[in-house]
Amino acid sequence: MDTFLAALFSGTSRGAIYALVALGLVIVWRGAGVVNFAQMGQAMFSTYIASALIQNGNSYWVGFFVALFAGSILGALLDILIMRPLSNKKKTELLSSESMRAAVPVIASLGILGALQALAGIIWAAEERGFPAPAPQEGFSVASSIMPFTSFDLFVISIVAATLVMTTLFFKRTGVGLAMRATALNQEVARLSGIRTNFTRALSWAISGAASSLAGLLITPTSNLSPNTLDLVLIIGFTAAVVGGLDSPAGAVLGGFILGLVISFVTFYLSPEDVFISILGVLLVVLIVKPRGILGGKDARRV
Amino acid sequence: MRDVSSSLKNPSIIRRSLRRTILFVLFILVLGSTFEPYNQAQLAVVLIYFIAVLSVTILTGISGQISLGQGALMAVGGYSTALLMTNYQLSLWLAVPASIVGAGIAGALLGIAAARLSGPYLAGTTLVIALAIPTIANRFMSVFKGDEGLSVDVGYPPAWFTKAFGEPTYEAWQLYVVLPFAAIALFFASNLLLSRTGRMWRSIRDHETAAALTGVNFSRQKIYAFIVASIFAGLSGALYGLRGLVGPSVYPVALSLTLLTAAVLGGIRSIAGAFIGTVIVVFLPDWIDLVLKNFKLSEQVSNFMPALISSLLLILTVVINPAGVAGARHRKH
Amino acid sequence: MLEINSLTTSFGSVVALDGVSMSVQESKITTVIGANGAGKSTLLRTISGLEHPAKGSITWDGKSIIGWKPEDVVRAGIAHVPEGHAVISELSVEENINMGSLFRRRVNKKDVAAALEETYHLFPRLQERRKQLAGTLSGGERQMLAISRALVSRPKLLLLDEPSLGLAPLVVEQIIDCVNTLCRSTGLTVLLVEQNANTALGVADHGVLLALGKVVADRPAAELKADSSLRAAYLGY
Numbered sequence: 112m113d114t115f116l117a118a119l120f121s122g123t124s125r126g127a128i129y130a131l132v133a134l135g136l137v138i139v140w141r142g143a144g145v146v147n148f149a150q151m152g153q154a155m156f157s158t159y160i161a162s163a164l165i166q167n168g169n170s171y172w173v174g175f176f177v178a179l180f181a182g183s184i185l186g187a188l189l190d191i192l193i194m195r196p197l198s199n200k201k202k203t204e205l206l207s208s209e210s211m212r213a214a215v216p217v218i219a220s221l222g223i224l225g226a227l228q229a230l231a232g233i234i235w236a237a238e239e240r241g242f243p244a245p246a247p248q249e250g251f252s253v254a255s256s257i258m259p260f261t262s263f264d265l266f267v268i269s270i271v272a273a274t275l276v277m278t279t280l281f282f283k284r285t286g287v288g289l290a291m292r293a294t295a296l297n298q299e300v301a302r303l304s305g306i307r308t309n310f311t312r313a314l315s316w317a318i319s320g321a322a323s324s325l326a327g328l329l330i331t332p333t334s335n336l337s338p339n340t341l342d343l344v345l346i347i348g349f350t351a352a353v354v355g356g357l358d359s360p361a362g363a364v365l366g367g368f369i370l371g372l373v374i375s376f377v378t379f380y381l382s383p384e385d386v387f388i389s390i391l392g393v394l395l396v397v398l399i400v401k402p403r404g405i406l407g408g409k410d411a412r413r414v
Numbered sequence: 415m416r417d418v419s420s421s422l423k424n425p426s427i428i429r430r431s432l433r434r435t436i437l438f439v440l441f442i443l444v445l446g447s448t449f450e451p452y453n454q455a456q457l458a459v460v461l462i463y464f465i466a467v468l469s470v471t472i473l474t475g476i477s478g479q480i481s482l483g484q485g486a487l488m489a490v491g492g493y494s495t496a497l498l499m500t501n502y503q504l505s506l507w508l509a510v511p512a513s514i515v516g517a518g519i520a521g522a523l524l525g526i527a528a529a530r531l532s533g534p535y536l537a538g539t540t541l542v543i544a545l546a547i548p549t550i551a552n553r554f555m556s557v558f559k560g561d562e563g564l565s566v567d568v569g570y571p572p573a574w575f576t577k578a579f580g581e582p583t584y585e586a587w588q589l590y591v592v593l594p595f596a597a598i599a600l601f602f603a604s605n606l607l608l609s610r611t612g613r614m615w616r617s618i619r620d621h622e623t624a625a626a627l628t629g630v631n632f633s634r635q636k637i638y639a640f641i642v643a644s645i646f647a648g649l650s651g652a653l654y655g656l657r658g659l660v661g662p663s664v665y666p667v668a669l670s671l672t673l674l675t676a677a678v679l680g681g682i683r684s685i686a687g688a689f690i691g692t693v694i695v696v697f698l699p700d701w702i703d704l705v706l707k708n709f710k711l712s713e714q715v716s717n718f719m720p721a722l723i724s725s726l727l728l729i730l731t732v733v734i735n736p737a738g739v740a741g742a743r744h745r746k747h
Numbered sequence: 748m749l750e751i752n753s754l755t756t757s758f759g760s761v762v763a764l765d766g767v768s769m770s771v772q773e774s775k776i777t778t779v780i781g782a783n784g785a786g787k788s789t790l791l792r793t794i795s796g797l798e799h800p801a802k803g804s805i806t807w808d809g810k811s812i813i814g815w816k817p818e819d820v821v822r823a824g825i826a827h828v829p830e831g832h833a834v835i836s837e838l839s840v841e842e843n844i845n846m847g848s849l850f851r852r853r854v855n856k857k858d859v860a861a862a863l864e865e866t867y868h869l870f871p872r873l874q875e876r877r878k879q880l881a882g883t884l885s886g887g888e889r890q891m892l893a894i895s896r897a898l899v900s901r902p903k904l905l906l907l908d909e910p911s912l913g914l915a916p917l918v919v920e921q922i923i924d925c926v927n928t929l930c931r932s933t934g935l936t937v938l939l940v941e942q943n944a945n946t947a948l949g950v951a952d953h954g955v956l957l958a959l960g961k962v963v964a965d966r967p968a969a970e971l972k973a974d975s976s977l978r979a980a981y982l983g984y
Contacts, residue, residue: 146534196733213533214480215736218678221671222732225725232718286849289838293846296835303795303829305821305850305900346545346667353538384553387546394542395527402530 118379120260126371127271131326132348133363135319141295142315145216149223151341154327157182179321186320187313228338244332354397356407431604439597451585458588460696461596462653467676467688468603469646475682477639478619483540485670486547487644488651491517495652496564496660510652517648525640529633544670548662563661681738748773754803756793763789765960774934778947781957787940791906795827796820826902830909832889836882843881847896866895887918904936911943948972
């Protein structure tokens with residue numbers, strides 16, 4: 112029973128972080144048509160900024176909020192400086208086919224990832240360093256028995272839940288949110304309605320940047336920080352988004368929790384070595400039943 | 415696979431491909447003979463990567479399916495060869511062709527799943543495959559020997575070779591072993607791209623609906639493309655392992671991403687593009703190192719400078735010309 | 748108020764518009780008719796900035812709008828309702844309408860609400876279904892929705908692309924009537940593109956006949972409607 116609860120709690124708190132990563136990917140995919148492989152590179156970079164601030168004697172929360180801000184600025188800059196010029200080339204014959212439209216930005220984002228990792232190595236050296244947690248990472252003790260979850264787990268779950276609620280409200284209740292949804296669903300109609308799609312695109316990069324920076328801040332206390340530590344988080348987050356449906360923010364969150372729990376239960380009950388094969392199994396089962404993910408809607412391909 | 419073999423019956427296409435292949439082999443032989451051993455080994459790596467990048471060219475550039483997991487298929491080829499060579503003492507000249515069959519079967523299975531998936535979903539699946547397949551090595555320790563891996567190499571040249579051409583260095587022998595395979599791969603790829611099958615695959619890529627209306631069974635054709643691409647990847651992976659070791663660390667996720675990068679960098683729709691991209695990816699770090707030697711940099715900076723510069727060059731190339739270095743001339747494909 | 752001069756737009760080697768010159772008079776309905784592929788849609792798409800012309804000029808209120816982005820053209824008072832009942836199926840009816848007035852929210856919040864009320868008054872059926880997803884509407888309702896979205900941007904010129912496409916004759920009549928009333932009562936200028944020449948010429952003040960990207964006739968609508976030889980040659984009936 113204790114093992115089960117431990118797996119459940121660690122899976123939920125891990126899953127919450129993967130949900131954030133997947134949500135960030137889905138926002139950029141819908142808003143800009145790009146699978147952004149640089150996302151966790153951006154998160155790594157802003158987590159380093161927080162780490163540097165905290166080491167220089169600032170409080171955790173100064174580092175925390177500066178990192179979120181830096182993450183969103185970096186996201187918007189990448190869109191404006193790299194992805195926007197790239198998407199303006201859509202008229203060229205090469206980018207007229209769907210596969211190339213998806214592949215070329217992926218290559219650009221891999222380039223961004225490489226550049227950010229190298230830059231982080233140059234500025235902060237490659238050695239792993241710890242990153243503080245704002246809440247204790249030891250199990251609660253209630254009546255002298257240690258509970259299988261920590262107050263840091265609770266912190267993670269509640270801050271992610273709050274973020275998800277705020278994001279939903281933003282998209283459903285505000286005009287800018289409506290503009291972003293419209294742009295994601297049908298760019299031409301959005302533009303004809305007077306929506307500045309360049310702005311909404313950059314904004315989706317910024318929001319995604321902030322969400323993934325939050326994920327970086329929440330995962331590094333348990334995984335340490337180095338230029339490469341978040342690579343795996345990106346792959347798992349991407350898988351979560353694919354499992355849930357890349358076109359669906361709710362699906363991304365669902366996929367994140369599913370993967371978090373699968374990873375956690377496999378680690379606790381089988382062995383850590385089986386984790387990736389299990390992820391592959393889950394992915395294949397989901398995609399065989401629903402080729403566009405659990406909440407991804409109908410297969411939009413014709414014929 | 416009738417459609418694929420039909421291209422071999424067209425004599426003018428065969429002549430063209432044969433000409434290209436012979437020129438290529440001569441070029442590599444001349445280049446290799448002027449190189450130092452270190453660069454000869456690099457050239458062998460170029461040829462090995464070239465075969466794998468051709469698989470990306472066929473799969474993504476010609477048939478329009480994105481794979482981030484060609485490295486996993488390379489691992490299938492590598493492990494098959496290594497197991498055949500260590501457990502059955504097969505010569506590499508038999509083991510490599512046999513392991514290609516294994517990669518082809520793996521590709522068929524993958525291709526059946528892939529035909530149902532569109533763009534990013536396929537990319538995601540293949541990425542997880544690239545991540546998961548190497549971990550099988552740790553699951554079945556007794557067969558695959560875990561992280562330690564299986565050691566295999568190209569061995570020594572046979573007596574008739576040394577008699578005829580003299581004793582080559584180990585690096586040169588690596589190059590000579592790889593070259594015939596690369597030549598065969600180039601010949602087939604060239605045939606395929608020029609043939610009716612290649613045209614059909616391109617038409618599926620560009621106009622799935624129209625291709626279906628003209629009676630092309632496009633999901634079957636996509637699976638064929640996947641199998642052919644897997645055979646190329648498997649061959650490349652087998653040769654890659656023969657450099658000394660077959661293990662999980664030899665076929666990381668980064669390898670798959672490097673292949674896609676090389677293909678896009680050179681120009682994803684042409685064989686010339688595949689070769690140019692491969693040369694850039696393999697030699698660029700060395701070239702950057704050469705330039706950086708002239709500056710006084712701290713260790714922390716010089717460790718990361720090549721990666722930074724090559725990443726920035728990659729971004730620039732893609733933003734300035736998404737068609738790649740060799741892309742502009744090959745628009746018609 | 749809209750002047751188009753020797754406008755040429757091409758897609759690769761295909762020339763869709765070949766030196767088109769015409770003008771749209773204020774508070775009038777001008778219709779552009781022609782067979783399929785005559786370049787009618789391309790004309791509207793070039794005006795609203797979705798396509799980039801190779802040559803020629805478009806002058807709106809004395810300013811050249813060549814090279815403007817679609818979002819800036821809307822903001823300047825030209826609202827385009829594209830072909831095919833262009834609404835966003837995954838958004839609710841009210842969200843679809845609100846989309847058209849997002850850019851005016853900060854400037855004039857009161858008028859945004861008023862505009863929404865007016866469109867509901869014009870198309871009461873949309874008010875009944877305001878919470879429904881646009882994807883659940885019938886073809887006619889979608890066309891009304893697309894027009895409503897354009898109207899809440901308070902345009903001076905409305906570009907309507909084939910509003911009759913795929914709709915039952917009765918519904919077409921209803922929609923055309925609405926547009927007609929709107930033009931006569933509020934002074935809205937309309938540029939209506941139609942394949943259904945009879946209906947279009949019936950309400951329009953002025954008619955332009957396009958064939959293979961060229962203007963072949965530019966006359967008062969009644970005159971054009973009466974010219975049976977032109978009709979036979981270019982519209983095939």
